[in-house]
Amino acid sequence: MKTKTKRKSWRKPNDLMGLAPAEYDLACDIMGREPTYTELGIFSVMWSEHCSYKSSKKWLKTLPTKARWVICGPGENAGVIDIGDGDACIFKIESHNHPSYIEPYQGAATGVGGILRDVFTMGARPIANLNALRFGDPSHPKTRRLVAGVVAGIGGYGNCVGVPTVGGETNFHASYNGNCLVNAMTVGVARKDKIFYSAAAGAGNPVVYVGAKTGRDGIHGATMASAEFDDNSEEKRPTVQVGDPFVEKLLIEACLELMATDAIVAIQDMGAAGLTSSSVEMAGKGGLGIDLDLDNVPARETGMTSYEMMLSESQERMLIILKPDRIKVAEKIFAKYELDCATIGHLTKTGRLVVRKNGKVDADMPIAPMVQASPEYSRPWKPTKKRKPVDAAKLPKHDPARVLQELMGCPDLASRRWIWEQYDHLVRGHTLQRPGGDAAIVGLPGRRKALAMCVDSTPRYVHADPETGGAQAVVETWRNLTAVGAKPLAITDNMNFGNPQRPEIMGQFVGAIKGMRKACKALSYPVVSGNVSLYNETNGQAILPTPTIGGVGILKDASKSANLALKDAGDTIVLVGATKGWLGSSLYLREMEGREEGAPPPVDLKAEKRNGDFVRGLIVKGQVNSCHDLADGGLLVGLAEMALAGRKGAELSPPRTDNAYLFGEDQARYVVTTKNAKRLLAAAKKAKVPAMAIGTVSGHLELTLHDGVRISVDGLRKAHEGWLPAYMSQKN
Amino acid sequence: MKAKIHVTLKNGVLDVQGKAVAAGLASLGFAGIGDVRVGRFVEIELSAKDRASAEASVKQMCEKLLANTVIENYRIEIAE
Amino acid sequence: MKAKIHVTLKNGVLDVQGKAVAAGLASLGFAGIGDVRVGRFVEIELSAKDRASAEASVKQMCEKLLANTVIENYRIEIAE
Amino acid sequence: MKAAIVVFPGSNRENDAADALERASGKRPALVWHKDTELPSKLDLILLPGGFSYGDYLRCGAMAARSPIMREVIARADKGTAVVGVCNGFQILCEAGLLPGVLLSNAGLKFICRDVHLKVANSQTMFTNRYSNGEVIRFPVAHHDGNYFADADTLKRIEDGDQVAFRYCTPEGETVAAGNPNGSIANIAGVFNATKTVMGLMPHPENATDPATAGPLGGSLDGKPMFDAIVDALAK
Ligand SMILES: Nc1ncnc2c1ncn2[C@@H]1O[C@H](COP(=O)(O)OP(=O)(O)O)[C@@H](O)[C@H]1O
Numbered sequence A: 001m002k003t004k005t006k007r008k009s010w011r012k013p014n015d016l017m018g019l020a021p022a023e024y025d026l027a028c029d030i031m032g033r034e035p036t037y038t039e040l041g042i043f044s045v046m047w048s049e050h051c052s053y054k055s056s057k058k059w060l061k062t063l064p065t066k067a068r069w070v071i072c073g074p075g076e077n078a079g080v081i082d083i084g085d086g087d088a089c090i091f092k093i094e095s096h097n098h099p100s101y102i103e104p105y106q107g108a109a110t111g112v113g114g115i116l117r118d119v120f121t122m123g124a125r126p127i128a129n130l131n132a133l134r135f136g137d138p139s140h141p142k143t144r145r146l147v148a149g150v151v152a153g154i155g156g157y158g159n160c161v162g163v164p165t166v167g168g169e170t171n172f173h174a175s176y177n178g179n180c181l182v183n184a185m186t187v188g189v190a191r192k193d194k195i196f197y198s199a200a201a202g203a204g205n206p207v208v209y210v211g212a213k214t215g216r217d218g219i220h221g222a223t224m225a226s227a228e229f230d231d232n233s234e235e236k237r238p239t240v241q242v243g244d245p246f247v248e249k250l251l252i253e254a255c256l257e258l259m260a261t262d263a264i265v266a267i268q269d270m271g272a273a274g275l276t277s278s279s280v281e282m283a284g285k286g287g288l289g290i291d292l293d294l295d296n297v298p299a300r301e302t303g304m305t306s307y308e309m310m311l312s313e314s315q316e317r318m319l320i321i322l323k324p325d326r327i328k329v330a331e332k333i334f335a336k337y338e339l340d341c342a343t344i345g346h347l348t349k350t351g352r353l354v355v356r357k358n359g360k361v362d363a364d365m366p367i368a369p370m371v372q373a374s375p376e377y378s379r380p381w382k383p384t385k386k387r388k389p390v391d392a393a394k395l396p397k398h399d400p401a402r403v404l405q406e407l408m409g410c411p412d413l414a415s416r417r418w419i420w421e422q423y424d425h426l427v428r429g430h431t432l433q434r435p436g437g438d439a440a441i442v443g444l445p446g447r448r449k450a451l452a453m454c455v456d457s458t459p460r461y462v463h464a465d466p467e468t469g470g471a472q473a474v475v476e477t478w479r480n481l482t483a484v485g486a487k488p489l490a491i492t493d494n495m496n497f498g499n500p501q502r503p504e505i506m507g508q509f510v511g512a513i514k515g516m517r518k519a520c521k522a523l524s525y526p527v528v529s530g531n532v533s534l535y536n537e538t539n540g541q542a543i544l545p546t547p548t549i550g551g552v553g554i555l556k557d558a559s560k561s562a563n564l565a566l567k568d569a570g571d572t573i574v575l576v577g578a579t580k581g582w583l584g585s586s587l588y589l590r591e592m593e594g595r596e597e598g599a600p601p602p603v604d605l606k607a608e609k610r611n612g613d614f615v616r617g618l619i620v621k622g623q624v625n626s627c628h629d630l631a632d633g634g635l636l637v638g639l640a641e642m643a644l645a646g647r648k649g650a651e652l653s654p655p656r657t658d659n660a661y662l663f664g665e666d667q668a669r670y671v672v673t674t675k676n677a678k679r680l681l682a683a684a685k686k687a688k689v690p691a692m693a694i695g696t697v698s699g700h701l702e703l704t705l706h707d708g709v710r711i712s713v714d715g716l717r718k719a720h721e722g723w724l725p726a727y728m729s730q731k732n
Numbered sequence B, C: 001m002k003a004k005i006h007v008t009l010k011n012g013v014l015d016v017q018g019k020a021v022a023a024g025l026a027s028l029g030f031a032g033i034g035d036v037r038v039g040r041f042v043e044i045e046l047s048a049k050d051r052a053s054a055e056a057s058v059k060q061m062c063e064k065l066l067a068n069t070v071i072e073n074y075r076i077e078i079a080e
Numbered sequence D: 001m002k003a004a005i006v007v008f009p010g011s012n013r014e015n016d017a018a019d020a021l022e023r024a025s026g027k028r029p030a031l032v033w034h035k036d037t038e039l040p041s042k043l044d045l046i047l048l049p050g051g052f053s054y055g056d057y058l059r060c061g062a063m064a065a066r067s068p069i070m071r072e073v074i075a076r077a078d079k080g081t082a083v084v085g086v087c088n089g090f091q092i093l094c095e096a097g098l099l100p101g102v103l104l105s106n107a108g109l110k111f112i113c114r115d116v117h118l119k120v121a122n123s124q125t126m127f128t129n130r131y132s133n134g135e136v137i138r139f140p141v142a143h144h145d146g147n148y149f150a151d152a153d154t155l156k157r158i159e160d161g162d163q164v165a166f167r168y169c170t171p172e173g174e175t176v177a178a179g180n181p182n183g184s185i186a187n188i189a190g191v192f193n194a195t196k197t198v199m200g201l202m203p204h205p206e207n208a209t210d211p212a213t214a215g216p217l218g219g220s221l222d223g224k225p226m227f228d229a230i231v232d233a234l235a236k
């Protein structure tokens, strides 16, 4: 970068609103002068990590994003895939980590609101929400309040808008003590030929603002702390964004109603960096300019400046480019729902963003150079040091009954019922597989088919070996979708990491991406959307690297699904996939020995595909009575979960009963139950899939091992169902 | 002793209830309605040896439980 | 003009929130907590020609919307 | 039978209810937007669906109860038209005075979404005649404010008039605290007006009518008899 424009001396580094000095110089070059205050604000948010992906772009580009069924990959508000019959599924995941830590209820609630808008802005009716949550150690003084607030916030928003929250995951780990993660995902459906994009078109077309009014919510915190706002600072301090799910519900209905007409040229939600990013992105993608007259922006507060209006992150707002003769159509629909609808500008051929207020031009900047020059860093990265496998033979022995009891009631495995019962997971009436299974299944009205969806990540594996962990996160979603009988189609990913300017952290990011890439390729399971959240650290202590994967799959025939509940006494229990007994980075090692060590279980993508395709085939052919994939806690935990769900027991005779075999976390495994084991095992042999009968379902509420171990299912239920409610009812 | 506590949203924080109530009142035909703000009102009976210690302890209660100080203000009155 | 309205539950109506707050305070270690009642506090800016007419109209608002008189009482203050 | 579902801003289970009515009657009911102060003429049934009308701000159902279309609903109810309110619809009917009592916050102060068991308390009405007295059925609930309350006099009037429709109970049918998800007085989950032409209930019978969600998936079909009974009664 070479500087052509002279900088004024008064712009000290901390006046640059978070821009690096070199970035500021570049901004000056683009402007041919020093930017005004409003312009600087716009540069600063457009080039922020959040909007520009400057640290991650280089690597995100390496992810596979294409398949025959991908209609729209990353780059739009959400990803779009073809699900047959002229239907499309639109989905994305997004983080709201920092806001949720500051104000858990509103942070989480507005996270849900934001991701819903990303999905319905493309024309989809949202049909399901999911969320992936990570909290600190349960004993940390902040954890309980964060759990309570985040869960209430997700429920408070999702329940009110009438979109069922059907799935998610929750982990606890000390690395999240100062930095919880709240990742929210929305899945919607639309007609394939009625998808709306954000690229503006047609100079002269009106730019229309709809939804809630603009206030001083969430204006760029870093900037607000800068010196220029000393007077009146109380008034102008950034405020926490408060969500209004009631308005969002009306906004969804109004937008979908408008989308049913032919009025819309382009549409985009106002998310991070609000009016700035929506207007710049829309105009930029269309190669056009945009003139905004901020006096027409519906405002909630008086005396807002251009800077404040451009950077406000008030919720429940959308920006629409309309056909000029359709303004009345839009006005009528938004009036019906009592929402604001105001023409605040028009598209131009100038390629410039011009912002006026009180008749004065507060910003006039070239869009393409700003977007193109948006920085892309090739940050130095250091690969994570490989760990040695753990030698299970050298570990102390424990009674498997006691281990199972402890694992089933440990924070990471205990039932999440306390959480999902606060989410309306039934509204709309199409929730087929409710929370608590491997993946949720949501039916589509008037269709035979259904969508399956889930979110997963195993951060302790990613921490131990980013590449293996990245791959594992992808395959775990693939396996969960497979376990309910769905064909996995595509993923959305939420990359939650620490400070990318530290080479070790960047190394985690790069490793995870490499692993994800391999898995996506091997499974024909592309990435269609995603989100990156960096700088998740407090006092130099980074979170465990957490690439959350949201997977979506399809069941051609919704009536041919499987779930994990053991069904009939006498059914044969079959273990599919090979078991060596891998305890490195396992939950067993952490909970029983207090050790977070060792290489994580290797991921064999060929075996994953072979075993998964085999299991899915059995489900679709109706040859299994129940199915569950094995993950955290391994075989015995998986069986216990099946027993709890089915209120049954099992008589087990696995080939080995050492703890490594019973609790090892070898990948690519499923447990299925069947009435016809002979046929199943023969088919497995033919498909070259390892499979063996390891027991039978019984009517006694007991798990028994052939060497005499007996475990009460009711006792397990107490441990499993008891932990979270008991934990949440304590006060601190 | 009795503590009366008013918990209200800070200035600038969107008051979704207030907005809804204002709209509701307008649709019922009430004219001339300006800003409407909705808050909480908490009354607590407590035994404290004096006003000052009551006030101090109620302040603690507000900070710890009764108000969400990120978005809310509170005001305490102590009555005998 | 500004109306301040306190809406509180009638005696005999179970105050779920109040009970929860009392329990919450106790478990935070606050001692000597007696009865806790949680109500709503509504502030309305309104243009009215005089106090009396403001009061009358706010009373209407309470009866019609702001309070559920089956279970709630209300108290109105008018400030200039 | 001619049915209408009133849609308020913030209603969100109107389609669930329409699906259930359609399954029972073969006919999709009209959805009527709250601003249309005119209800279709000659209606046999008005259903107020679940959701968060007006965001449930202030008090659940309070603003919807005072909206113009409710004047029309009240007028029709007074003339004997059957009215059913589910969840938010029940809250609206109570706020509007068509049903006795009120719905307070759940005793646990949390939203609850799960299946609950109900004991049929009065099967002698057009809504419940396909059940028998004392029968235990299963519907989901999904609410934050379903804690039914009525003062002693009102409660006595309700009980004496056989106005309780359903009570929360354990799977075994005991109407005790363990079966009560939200603290409702006398475990009341649903009530009728004095003439049994208006019914409100917190649980969602409409979400217990779809065979696709039942069977091994664990959903309930116990709502079907209610919609069948309604369709039957009104077809005549
Ligand atoms: N980790 C990722 N993997 C794939 N695509 C991503 C990832 N992160 C972001 N994207 C894509 O980049 C675009 C911008 O994302 P984001 O800034 O979160 O969008 P929005 O502003 O609509 O919320 C989207 O198309 C998103 O799908």
Ligand SMILES: [Mg+2]
Pocket (backbone or CB within 6 Å): A077, A117, A118, A269, A271
């Ligand atoms: Mg977006």
